[in-house]
Amino acid sequence: MPAGATPPGTPPTPARAVATRHVVAATDEIPPGGRKLVAIGGRDILVFNLAGEFFAIANRCPHNGGSLCAGRTTGLVQSSEPGRYHYSRQGEIIRCPWHNWEFDIRTGRSVIDPRRIKVRAFPAEVASGAALQAETFPVQVEGEYVVVEA
Amino acid sequence: MPPAPPPAFPLPRPLALPPGAIDCDLHPTVPDMRALLPHLEPLWRDTAVERGIDAIESNAYPPGAPITARADWRGADGRAATTLAALQSQALDRWNVATGILNPLFGVQLVFNEDMAAAFARALNDWTRAEWLDRDPRLRASIVVPMHNPEHAVEEIERCAPDRRFVQVLLLCMGETPLGRRHWWPVYAAAIRHGLPVGIHAGSAYRHPVTSVGWPSWYLEDYAAQSQGFQSQLASLVTEGAFAKFPDLRVVLLESGVTWLPGFLWRFGKFWKGVRSEVPWVDRHPAEIVRHHVRLTVQPLDAPEGPGTDPDTVRRALDHLRSDAMLLWASDYPHWQFDGDDIVPAGIPADLLRRIAVDNPRATYPRLDPASSLLGRPTGTDAPPAGTHAAPAPPPHQASIPGSPAHGAALPGATIQGARP
Amino acid sequence: MNVVSPIQARAGVLGPDAGIAILDCDIHPRARSLADFRPYMTERWWNYLQTYGLRARHGFNKGYVFPKAQPLACRVDSWPAEGGPGSDLDLLRAQCLDECNIAHGILNPLGIGQGDQNNGLSAAMAFAVNEWQVEAFCRPEPRLRASVVVPYEDGAASAAEIRRRAGDPNFAHVLLMSRTAEPLGNPRYWPIYEAAEEAGLPIGIHVFGYSGWALTNGGWPSFYIEEMTEHATSCQALVVSMIVEGVFERFPKLKVVMIESGLGWIPALGWRLDKHWKHLKAEVPHLTRAPSEYLKEHFWVSTQPMEEPEAASHLLDVMEWLGQDRILFATDYPHWDFDDPRTALPATLTAAQRRAILGGNARAVYGFL
Numbered sequence: 010m011p012a013g014a015t016p017p018g019t020p021p022t023p024a025r026a027v028a029t030r031h032v033v034a035a036t037d038e039i040p041p042g043g044r045k046l047v048a049i050g051g052r053d054i055l056v057f058n059l060a061g062e063f064f065a066i067a068n069r070c071p072h073n074g075g076s077l078c079a080g081r082t083t084g085l086v087q088s089s090e091p092g093r094y095h096y097s098r099q100g101e102i103i104r105c106p107w108h109n110w111e112f113d114i115r116t117g118r119s120v121i122d123p124r125r126i127k128v129r130a131f132p133a134e135v136a137s138g139a140a141l142q143a144e145t146f147p148v149q150v151e152g153e154y155v156v157v158e159a
Numbered sequence: 160m161p162p163a164p165p166p167a168f169p170l171p172r173p174l175a176l177p178p179g180a181i182d183c184d185l186h187p188t189v190p191d192m193r194a195l196l197p198h199l200e201p202l203w204r205d206t207a208v209e210r211g212i213d214a215i216e217s218n219a220y221p222p223g224a225p226i227t228a229r230a231d232w233r234g235a236d237g238r239a240a241t242t243l244a245a246l247q248s249q250a251l252d253r254w255n256v257a258t259g260i261l262n263p264l265f266g267v268q269l270v271f272n273e274d275m276a277a278a279f280a281r282a283l284n285d286w287t288r289a290e291w292l293d294r295d296p297r298l299r300a301s302i303v304v305p306m307h308n309p310e311h312a313v314e315e316i317e318r319c320a321p322d323r324r325f326v327q328v329l330l331l332c333m334g335e336t337p338l339g340r341r342h343w344w345p346v347y348a349a350a351i352r353h354g355l356p357v358g359i360h361a362g363s364a365y366r367h368p369v370t371s372v373g374w375p376s377w378y379l380e381d382y383a384a385q386s387q388g389f390q391s392q393l394a395s396l397v398t399e400g401a402f403a404k405f406p407d408l409r410v411v412l413l414e415s416g417v418t419w420l421p422g423f424l425w426r427f428g429k430f431w432k433g434v435r436s437e438v439p440w441v442d443r444h445p446a447e448i449v450r451h452h453v454r455l456t457v458q459p460l461d462a463p464e465g466p467g468t469d470p471d472t473v474r475r476a477l478d479h480l481r482s483d484a485m486l487l488w489a490s491d492y493p494h495w496q497f498d499g500d501d502i503v504p505a506g507i508p509a510d511l512l513r514r515i516a517v518d519n520p521r522a523t524y525p526r527l528d529p530a531s532s533l534l535g536r537p538t539g540t541d542a543p544p545a546g547t548h549a550a551p552a553p554p555p556h557q558a559s560i561p562g563s564p565a566h567g568a569a570l571p572g573a574t575i576q577g578a579r580p
Numbered sequence: 581m582n583v584v585s586p587i588q589a590r591a592g593v594l595g596p597d598a599g600i601a602i603l604d605c606d607i608h609p610r611a612r613s614l615a616d617f618r619p620y621m622t623e624r625w626w627n628y629l630q631t632y633g634l635r636a637r638h639g640f641n642k643g644y645v646f647p648k649a650q651p652l653a654c655r656v657d658s659w660p661a662e663g664g665p666g667s668d669l670d671l672l673r674a675q676c677l678d679e680c681n682i683a684h685g686i687l688n689p690l691g692i693g694q695g696d697q698n699n700g701l702s703a704a705m706a707f708a709v710n711e712w713q714v715e716a717f718c719r720p721e722p723r724l725r726a727s728v729v730v731p732y733e734d735g736a737a738s739a740a741e742i743r744r745r746a747g748d749p750n751f752a753h754v755l756l757m758s759r760t761a762e763p764l765g766n767p768r769y770w771p772i773y774e775a776a777e778e779a780g781l782p783i784g785i786h787v788f789g790y791s792g793w794a795l796t797n798g799g800w801p802s803f804y805i806e807e808m809t810e811h812a813t814s815c816q817a818l819v820v821s822m823i824v825e826g827v828f829e830r831f832p833k834l835k836v837v838m839i840e841s842g843l844g845w846i847p848a849l850g851w852r853l854d855k856h857w858k859h860l861k862a863e864v865p866h867l868t869r870a871p872s873e874y875l876k877e878h879f880w881v882s883t884q885p886m887e888e889p890e891a892a893s894h895l896l897d898v899m900e901w902l903g904q905d906r907i908l909f910a911t912d913y914p915h916w917d918f919d920d921p922r923t924a925l926p927a928t929l930t931a932a933q934r935r936a937i938l939g940g941n942a943r944a945v946y947g948f949l
Contacts, residue, residue, distance in 0.1 A: 224860070225859045225860055225862070226856065226859055226860065332798065333797045333798040334798055334799065335798075335799055336798070336799040336800070337796060337798050337799050337800070337801050337802075338798070339801075340799075340802070363797065363798075366799065367793060367794045367796075367797050367798065367799060368793055368797065369797050370763055370797055370814075370817035370818075370820075370821070371759065371791060371793055371794060371795055371796055371797055371810065371813060371814050371817060372758070372759055372760050372761075372762065372763050372764070372791045372793065372814055372817050372818055372821075373760070373761055373762040373763055373766075373791060373792075373793055374762070374763075375763050375765075375817070375820070375821055375824070376765075376766070376821075376824075376825060377824050377825070377863055377864055378860060378863055379820075379824050379853075379856060379857060379860045379863055379864055380763070380817075380820050380821060380824050382856050382860070383816075383820045383824075383849075383852060383853055383856060384797060384816075384817060384820070386816075386852060387796075387797060387813040387816050387817060388796070388797045388798050390809070390812070390813050391796035391797065391798055391801070391806075391810060391813055392798060394796075394801065394805075394806050394809045394810070395796070395798075395801055395802075395806065398801070398802070398803050398805055398806055399802060399803075416848075416852055418847075418848035418851055418852070419845060419848045419849070419852070421844065421889065421894065422812075422842070422843075422844025422845040422846075422848060422887065422898065423809070423812065423844070423845065425842075425844045425887035425888060425889045425894075425895075426808075426809055426812055426842045426844060426845075426885070426887055427805075427809045428888065428890075429885060429886075429887060429888045430805050430808045430809060430885075430917075431805060432888075433649060433916070433917070434649045434804060434805045434808070435805075437649070437803055437804055437805055438803055438805060444890070446890060459852070459855055459856070461848060461851050461852040461855055462851055463851050463854070464855060465858075472901070475897050476848075476897075478894075479889070479891075479894045479897070481890065481891065495859050
């Protein structure tokens with residue numbers, strides 16, 4: 010089955026008792042502001058670089074299944090009162106390319122209903138090639154890599 | 160000529176009103192301009208006479224149109240609700256209405272000269288006070304404001320509000336600019352300052368065609384289009400942020416129909432999820448905002464009625480509102496919404512009736528029952544609630560109100576406890 | 581670890597809808613540029629178009645009255661390498677027809693001069709757009725059908741264009757916009773209905789267009805979200821107008837498909853009309869039945885944008901009141917509020933209901949295949 014061919018409506022993969030660490034990219038492969046879509050265990054996961062910090066969220070919009078990878082990033086628009094716009098966190102919100110829903114790249118939570126509507130977020134970190142090689146990952150010892158736990 | 164007396168043997172009442180019932184939409188009819196002359200200031204009184212302004216009659220309710228007045232309520236002149244006696248015998252006494260709210264529809268909003276419109280509005284409100292409020296303690300009324308210029312509207316609110324028998328500010332559902340637009344906000348600030356909900360009644364100032372696709376041919380289309388106007392006004396009030404700016408703003412839709420509301424909110428909410436950053440002050444689902452701030456009268460309900468109607472359809476349609484606090488009972492007298500004494504729209508369950516006829520109106524209109532205001536306003540006072548930005552201005556025209564009861568004097572009518580000492 | 585492409589190919593993954601020949605009644609094609617229309621235009625109108633552009637009944641010669649949520653109101657992932665969304669047949673095939681398993685799709689070209697201030701230009705554009713749809717889309721892709729685009733503010737010219745296309749199997753319906761200069765029941769539009777009925781073509785009314793009047797009956801709103809919600813109010817007005825003016829008494833075989841209007845408002849509108857017609861029927865003696873009966877008999881509605889009530893069961897109530905057989909599926913590809921047939925419909929519909937909405941109902945209306 011090709012990666013990304015999860016049928017819509019397929020129930021999410023049940024949480025595993027032990028999440029596995031996956032090396033998904035060399036850090037220089039995803040520049041700041043960049044993103045990369047990877048498939049881990051049948052799940053499409055979208056990895057972002059926000060000014061040197063890496064975050065990973067599920068790629069599928071919980072609304073109608075749009076691929077977030079094709080969406081634009083934007084900032085967070087908030088308001089303390091009508092006519093006042095507070096624009097912050099530029100580049101940290103991903104919009105679904107279809108219906109424009111906004112998700113916080115750091116947490117996967119939606120802007121419209123952060124408590125109930127979210128895409129799953131996965132722990133992501135940067136690890137050195139040396140450390141990863143010690144864990145038997147086939148990587149270059151001098152490199153730095155993005156690791157996603159999923 | 161006095162109206163026809165009610166029949167000696169009242170018709171059976173399908174669903175009787177609970178004690179203390181409040182009728183939220185009654186329409187006293189201004190017979191013609193002569194009735195207003197005594198209440199007009201000299202300049203405008205002479206203007207009306209000299210320029211032959213003998214009527215301001217709105218196309219929203221052509222006098223002869225069947226909906227404008229039920230046939231058996233019309234007097235010899237063809238008009239209905241032109242006298243207190245008619246209102247009493249045909250509505251208040253007949254249905255045991257404890258409190259009735261008058262919403263005059265005389266077309267002051269149609270006038271283009273804003274100073275003239277303001278003068279007619281003042282005369283209309285003084286007429287309401289003298290001819291109706293002063294003569295039946297069960298009656299309350301809305302302050303008709305000229306929505307040409309917010310300054311005039313605010314002045315009229317300030318002038319009338321000290322008389323606590325005025326319980327609401329009355330606007331029409333179609334004006335020159337949508338009601339959420341921020342230039343109208345001083346009007347809402349003034350209403351809140353005085354604990355007055357803002358009533359929006361069917362009708363138009365006819366600044367625009369009654370549909371967004373031009374003028375229709377038939378009155379039936381005009382009447383049907385009213386519910387479109389209400390949808391647009393709710394969209395405007397929410398998206399412009401009127402409810403965000405004024406957490407205490409309470410809006411009552413009068414003669415709006417009801418069943419259109421859920422479908423409107425579904426569409427509105429769906430788009431909000433995608434484009435809410437355009438209006439970031441709308442920080443909740445629009446349906447939540449509307450449920451909190453908006454009330455609707457139940458005549459017309461615009462649910463299926465008549466033989467063959469499955470009562471379950473009405474129940475389900477009402478269920479789509481997801482609230483039993485939103486509806487207010489109204490007869491819409493003398494408009495023809497029902498026959499005989501079918502004063503409660505078919506399908507409204509009996510257990511809901513007490514809520515919509517007593518509890519909900521009291522919670523909506525602080526001046527009817529301040530203790531149960533849902534908006535958390537301080538009761539029995541015109542002081543602004545904590546958190547609002549505007550300081551109360553002294554009522555500029557207080558001393559000049561002809562026929563006004565002394566401010567704060569005990570009001571007739573035992574149901575009102577909100578007068579200031 | 582696999583790196584996958586951003587646009588996922590899911591063709592063939594249909595779950596419960598496998599075997600349904602889906603009919604999509606709202607796909608928006610786009611010209612690569614106005615030059616695509618040139619072969620079908622006279623010098624006179626081509627030069628006019630070059631000089632003055634299209635002038636809709638509002639102030640923007642270029643730009644939008646209400647800027648869209650996304651460029652051209654299109655899915656961000658729908659832009660081909662060259663040209664705008666909907667202009668590349670291969671991408672349209674891949675993202676819409678193949679991806680969503682669409683057996684037949686109806687093209688509804690928008691914004692190409694239908695309600696232009698100049699009726700002559702509008703008629704010239706309509707002719708050109710109709711030729712272009714067939715040559716650029718229908719001939720190379722047999723799953724696609726065209727709309728008869730008409731200069732609807734000119735009834736006679738519209739009727740002529742409809743008669744020109746009558747009998748051509750490439751055309752599925754006559755396309756009108758919801759925002760017209762007068763309500764669509766007005767007799768000035770009746771030549772359109774006469775020609776459509778004669779040609780056996782349904783009338784598709786797609787939301788949008790510019791009437792020249794304020795966007796609400798209480799004046800101009802401020803925001804795009806209001807423009808979107810107000811499509812439903814403009815449709816309510818036109819449905820009322822068509823019924824109350826007696827269009828269906830005069831053209832009893834006329835079928836009207838409301839496209840992108842939403843459906844949540846329809847039952848309540850019928851109830852409202854019936855209630856007040858009861859008291860006003862003497863005004864409209866040309867109506868021989870309750871208004872809701874015309875609504876039930878002559879109107880169909882497309883799904884997209886599917887309403888999203890807070891309680892899902894409420895949508896099923898509305899679908900029941902409306903009549904399950906009146907609902908036709910639409911994607912609205914490539915617009916941003918696109919509906920995917922696999923996720924847009926309420927999950928609790930029965931298999932038979934899904935089948936009807938996705939294809940069967942539309943086939944009954946359009947009669948092809």
